Amino acid sequence: MSSPESGLAVEMRGVTKAFPGVVANDHVDFSVRTGEIHALVGENGAGKTTLMNLLYGLIHMDSGEIMIDGKPARITGPRDAIALGIGMVHQHFMLIPVFTVGENVMLGREPVIGPDFYDRAAAGRQISDLTKRYGLALDPDARMGDLPVGLQQRAEIVKVLYRGANILILDEPTGVLTPQESKELFAVLRDLVKGGKTIIFISHKLKEVLEISDRITVMRRGKVVGHLTTKDTNEEEIATLMVGREVLLRVDKKPAKPGAVAFKVENLTANSDRGVPALKGVSFDLHEGEILGIAGVEGNGQSELMEVLAGTRRATGGRILLGDKDVTSFDARTERDAGIAFIPEDRRGTGLVLAYSIADNLILGRQRAPAFSWHHLILRLIAIRDWARRLVKEFDIRTPTIEAQARTLSGGNQQKIIVAREMGAHPRVLLAAQPTRGVDIGAIEFIHRRIVQERDEGTAILLVSAELDEVRSLSDRIAVMYEGHIVSFETPETPEERLGLLMTGGGEAATGAA
């Protein structure tokens, strides 16, 4: 306690916070040593972010106490937290896209000349001081919205440092980063710790946690279920604590037995929402009984590719063949009728009607099928109910009733509704975009198993994921996309470094690919 090296930077005792219907933090004890990187892990909804929002003063605890640097602290708002040297980099960046980097960093503590004039020159100087000191290059006059995500995050960190933070909270900082950007971030974090800062790192990616942290606190359902020392633990132990049972982290699958070509894409081109070319001539074959994974940094045409294939975006050129049928100009309904199923990346916006019941969501897009409606006019409610009950059971959707609104379910269970609907139709081709994004480890395990099972039954599966680990562990072949092209076809054994290089436009394409 006497020397800052061994003392506690943060100590939270018996912290409780209830929201209507749920206790988000239930007598949580949490402590962080000065100068360490402390990982706070847990599934979605475990209460990690709530705990950190309490520490940062964004919300207020019902009971409990907080000590900062050994002294009791009253934190009634972010202002108090900032004054105590606490800074938070939020999962959803707190940046204003139309402001400059300088304005974003300075906001709340702006340099001023004269009566109240914002001093842009002083802002620039302060930022270049900070960026030099911590080795974080940034242009203070760049418009924030024009910067890539990695640099935006860097601006968030600079923003926190500018406020004099000694304790940095990073909420899921790597969720939006490429592997390279994550490596850079880790280097920055290590430098910061060397410079005397304390870091709290919220994550559910166990590999990263093991790589970067000194100690780990695990939360489950609002409670702390484990304090671990990183060098004495492993992925399996953390995962078991997080989920509350043993979890299979590896995808267990037999070698693929690819059959005939089910889906043939030839020289496909399409535009993005902004009207600029997003696909610049994509070609591949997808075989029955194989999983083709697409690796790439988000925004390199993967989303557009999936939408064109699913019939929700128009191709500007090229061909799509399902078997020997040309389906290029099919709309979403005819594609679906032809046997193409689609798990869209935007679960809440595109995948579900949140205000509909689970049962209604489970027949969405198939309401015209004779099994579910009489001459497309009258719904067969009993058949729909039976169907929904079957899928809820088969896909382990945790809900009290099939009549519950989809919005009342957790993200993982919402995702299972979509997976159940799309796989329940036994499609010929399954297009899976980010099938496990924002989903708990338990649900990820389940969805992965179902995807592999579907493959073994002969479905041709195209997988897009921002998680390189997911692409590598599920896929039988990997196509790397960069700026609207497939730059290389790789095997799942390809090292992560090589994939990362290809994803950012470097590296040589594998020979004999495609």
Add this chain to the structure above:
Amino acid sequence: MTAISQILHLLITANLWQATLSAAILLLLPALGGVISERSGVVNIAMEGMMLAGAFFGVVADLAWRNPWLATGVAILAGGLMALIHAVVSIRFRADQIVSGIAINIFAAGLTVFLVNRIYGLQDVGHVNQSELLPNLNIPLLDQIPFVGQVFFKQNIVVYVALGLLALVQIVLFRTRLGLRIRAVGEHPQAADTAGINVYLIRYGAVITSGLLSGLSGAFLAIGISNTFVPNMTDGRGYIALAAMIFGKWTPMGAFLACLIFGLGEAIYANNSTIAVSPYLLSMLPYLLTLIVLAGVVGRSSPPAADGIPYVPGSE
């Protein structure tokens, strides 16, 4: 042909431009208010009601105390109080800001008619004496400049004040710390809050300011341009100011240019006796101009990102 040449002839008279500037200022004040309010993230369509309240209470005060300055103060305060209602409803209670705005406009119309009946019975409200109106002010020497002198330097005192306010708001919003914070709150209140800025304080301040400015505009209308209160005398000017704000892309200078276009239409209409076109057609002019310009010239204009969204602390 004759009508067009008559209008063209009108366009080179200083009288027309003097009237244009005066009409534009009447719109500019509430438009500035709208810019400030919406830049802070609170949609404000209640300038009409705030203006009307300002006009009414300004006249009442002027008739009672025979002092235009005091009356103007009362008008400004009345506008501010109407704005406070909007602020409490939409910031504190997070109600739909459009609905709140409509309610205030209807409330102001009803309240003023009711009070006119209550205070003055079936008679007229009465007229304010010439000497108790907000005065016209000729700037010595400058008003002698041909054409320009009449347009810019023979105006009501409110016109000069409003032009000063225009410059002030433009500078404050885009050059000062306060402006940076107002815009931050309107773009991303969570970001502002986490940076230690008091989101509610800024929003209350901005909304109330919009009421003060609208109230001043009401005073200008009732005891500057006119000399009495007539029910519903604002005649949709608060809404035109709203259009000017959008048209001006939520910037003070942009809104001013838009107000000038509307003001020109109004000035041409006011001079309709010299033009051989139905005055009804002429009265459509400002609105037609808006449609044409909005459709073709300005392109898409986008409001502040968090405009109209109530702020809930701790939300994402």
